[in-house]
Each structure stands twice: as C-alpha cells, then as structure tokens.
Amino acid sequence: MNFLKQAYERYFLHSFLTRSFFYLCAFSICIFVLIFSFSFLFAIAKTILVCVLLITLIDLFLVNTYEEKINCKRITPSVLALGDEQNIQLQIKNTSNKSVFIEVIDELPKEFQNRNFSFKFHLETNSERSITYSVLPQTRGAYQFGNCNIFVNTFLGIIQHKIVFRIPENTPVYPSSIQVKKHELLLFNKLHSFQGMKKMRKIGHSYEFEQIKNYTIGDDIRSINWKATGRRNQLMINQFGDEKSQQVYAILDKSRAMNMPFNGLSLLDYAVNSTLVISNTALRKDDKVGIITFNEKIGSIVKATKIPKQLKLISETLYKETESNFEANYEALFSFVSKQIKQRSLLILFTNFESYYTMERYLPIFRKLNRSHLLLVVLFKNIEIEKYSYESAIDTLDIYHKTIGKKFLYEKEMMVKELAKYSIQSVLTAPEDLSTQTINKYLEFKAKGWI
Numbered sequence: 001m002n003f004l005k006q007a008y009e010r011y012f013l014h015s016f017l018t019r020s021f022f023y024l025c026a027f028s029i030c031i032f033v034l035i036f037s038f039s040f041l042f043a044i045a046k047t048i049l050v051c052v053l054l055i056t057l058i059d060l061f062l063v064n065t066y067e068e069k070i071n072c073k074r075i076t077p078s079v080l081a082l083g084d085e086q087n088i089q090l091q092i093k094n095t096s097n098k099s100v101f102i103e104v105i106d107e108l109p110k111e112f113q114n115r116n117f118s119f120k121f122h123l124e125t126n127s128e129r130s131i132t133y134s135v136l137p138q139t140r141g142a143y144q145f146g147n148c149n150i151f152v153n154t155f156l157g158i159i160q161h162k163i164v165f166r167i168p169e170n171t172p173v174y175p176s177s178i179q180v181k182k183h184e185l186l187l188f189n190k191l192h193s194f195q196g197m198k199k200m201r202k203i204g205h206s207y208e209f210e211q212i213k214n215y216t217i218g219d220d221i222r223s224i225n226w227k228a229t230g231r232r233n234q235l236m237i238n239q240f241g242d243e244k245s246q247q248v249y250a251i252l253d254k255s256r257a258m259n260m261p262f263n264g265l266s267l268l269d270y271a272v273n274s275t276l277v278i279s280n281t282a283l284r285k286d287d288k289v290g291i292i293t294f295n296e297k298i299g300s301i302v303k304a305t306k307i308p309k310q311l312k313l314i315s316e317t318l319y320k321e322t323e324s325n326f327e328a329n330y331e332a333l334f335s336f337v338s339k340q341i342k343q344r345s346l347l348i349l350f351t352n353f354e355s356y357y358t359m360e361r362y363l364p365i366f367r368k369l370n371r372s373h374l375l376l377v378v379l380f381k382n383i384e385i386e387k388y389s390y391e392s393a394i395d396t397l398d399i400y401h402k403t404i405g406k407k408f409l410y411e412k413e414m415m416v417k418e419l420a421k422y423s424i425q426s427v428l429t430a431p432e433d434l435s436t437q438t439i440n441k442y443l444e445f446k447a448k449g450w451i
Helices: 002-012 019-034 039-064 177-188 226-232 267-284 310-319 330-340 356-372 383-389 396-421 431-448
Strands: 015-017 070-075 086-094 100-106 118-123 127-135 141-145 148-153 159-165 169-174 208-214 236-241 247-253 288-294 298-305 345-350 374-380 425-429
Touching: 015 039, 019 039, 039 159, 070 100, 070 148, 070 159, 086 100, 086 118, 118 127, 169 310, 226 236, 247 267, 247 298, 267 288, 267 310, 267 345, 267 374, 267 431, 288 310, 288 330, 298 310, 298 330, 330 356, 345 431, 356 374, 356 396, 374 396, 374 431, 383 396, 396 425, 425 431
Parallel strands: 247 288, 247 345, 345 374, 374 425
Antiparallel strands: 015 159, 070 086, 086 127, 100 118, 100 148, 141 169, 148 159, 208 236, 288 298
C-alpha cells in the first residue's frame, strides 16, 4: 500500500493530461468509428490506440524526471512602496540535460486581484532564465506572496507536470520612500525649479546669529557690529543664518471623508505619502518633525524631533494607519494641540470637506489653532467631478448633473477664500500633486520667515 501511495504521489498527483492527449484520443475514436465501414482499419486502430497509451506512459515518466532538475527563486524588495511600481524577479533554472517547455504561475497577494498571471517559454538544457514583472501596491499592510507553480512539458506534450515551490513571503507595504527620494532630488539639485518646485526668494531678515565676518561690498550696513569694528579697526558685520529647529507637525484626518479613492489610492494614502515627503524635507532643512492622526479620537502621535531615526519612526507609524467610518473630532484635536504643543509650530492639516457648510462648522477651531500656531489646511480637488463638469452635455439631465458638479467645485474655491479671510493658509490640490504643492508652501513659509 505504501508503494502504491508513493507511486501515486510521485507520478500522478501533480501530473495532468494536456489537450494533445485528447486530440490523439479523438483521432483514435474516429478510426474506430470508421471500422463499421472499413473493417480493415481495425488493426490500424488498435495499433494507434496502443501507441497513444505507450507514448502517454513514456511522457509521464519523462516529465517526472524534471521534479528535481528545475529550481525556482523569487526575489522581492524587503519593503514595497505604496502607490509606486516595483519589480519582482523570478529565476528559473534547468539543471537537466534535456530542454523543457515551462509555464510559470506565481501566486500574487490577494490585494492585486490577479488570478490569471502566468508566463510561458522554452528553457534549454543547463540554462537559466529570469522573469521580471512589476506590481503596484495600492493599500498599506502586509502582502503575502504564495507558492510559485511551474508546469513542465516534454517535447511529446502529452503530460504536464506541476512542480510547487513553497516560497511564501510576507512583504510589508510602507509609505512611498521612492517619492521621498524623488522629491529630495528635485528639491536639492540645481534643476528643481524646472520640475514643479518653486524656488522662493528670501524676504526680510533672519535673526539666528551665525558669525561675525569682514564687511564686503553689498552687505547690509544695518548689520554692522560697531564694537567688533572698533576692536579690529575695520568694518565687521554680523552674519545671520536661517532660523532652524522649528517644529513641523503633519496632522492626518482619518475620518470617512478621507476614504475617497483616486487612481486606486485613498486620500489618506496620498496624505500618508505626502507626510513622509514633507517630513524628509523639513528634516533636511534642520527642522523638527512629528505627526498626529485622529478621527473620532486622537490616534497615533510622534513627537516632533530631528533625531536620525525620526523618518523611519514616522514611516512605521503611518504604515499601520487606516481610514475610519466615523466623523473627525476636531474638538479633540484642538484640546490635544493646546495641551501638548506649547511651542509655536507649523501644523499641516490633511483633510477633506465635501461641502462648504461642513468646513464652516469647523472654522472657529481652525481660527483658534491659527492664533497659537501657523496652520496650513490641505484640501483635495475632486478631479473626477472637475473632468466631468467641463465635458460637453448631451441632454437636459446631463446639464443638470454638470451644473451640480460645477457648484461643488465652486464650493471648494469658496472654502479657500473663507480660510484666507481669517489669515488661515490653505492648499487646494489634485491628489497626485499633493506632495509638490505642500513642499512649495513649506518653502514659502521658510522664505518669508514665518517658521
């Protein structure tokens, strides 16, 4: 019994008949049918049937010899970046002395919803082939890659044998570090002003003392240090640098309003990626960065510092954040900020309001926050409605729908104007432009000396 069980598992459990086998069987059946009219075909029909069965058994034996001769390895990044395409590589090696026809089916994580994912190719003797495909994670969390299944055929093509490589991998999807590096390059290289980043002219006077130096033509005479000039018997001037180590807090609204999807990502996902980008930018500018998340209550908190591991800590904290089905509690946010953030800071609030009335309801809280801190409210354009509203209408109902859409867009613009009326800074941007617009605003505040 054990012998039969082992033989079954070895030769039959993972072996499958192909279409070629059924075509041959259909041909044999046709010959047997013709025997009723042509009796001399009986011997030929039996011979063909025996040959089909013999070839099938030979192919079954041959295809099973590849069980130990085919190797497979999957190479994945240690961390996948949210909203960015990344490459996954499969390496298949044939160590036998016979060529083989291969079909590879890799079990992708359920988040990708791809059930028809395969590659077919011919692999020569003692050769190796690499397959590279890209994936686009659209939600944060742990992605579970399953087995890699390889189906092999010989040149006979009667039997297909399945070889299962159990290489499950649990790969986390973190906020996009790729976007962080991209914006870092745009910000700090010489060409960033041509790539959507504004280069702001420094206005006013900074008051963080740096050093005393010799006066040169063009220096501001108001900064002359008369005491040092008297001691050195030559004009000396105080040099000031940019004010540093200011606090920057990214505040993420996790309420149901941030669950709206655009291009596969929710508004919270866009805010998460942008938070990582602006945090990296502020750290490079020597400011302290922190985050606060909230929905019906205060969620995760990372205190503003500029330690080397701060960006990693923020990334790991944002990795766990998910949207809520509740309304945002701005009263709780105001209470927390008032008690915990004593130093004047830049508060970047990522939120979304679908109506002017909703924003107006929370306006008194925004005004209170703006008295003690510099508040930047980041709002999202509904690009789908904007695109639809400016298309040509085809009937009366379509005109009605487009009018409602334009009214919605007008309310978004009114929100920005209402905030500006009370000196509250705001950004109204498409989700894909969020990081660039937020960085531009931050650089503008730095240039004006507001933080």
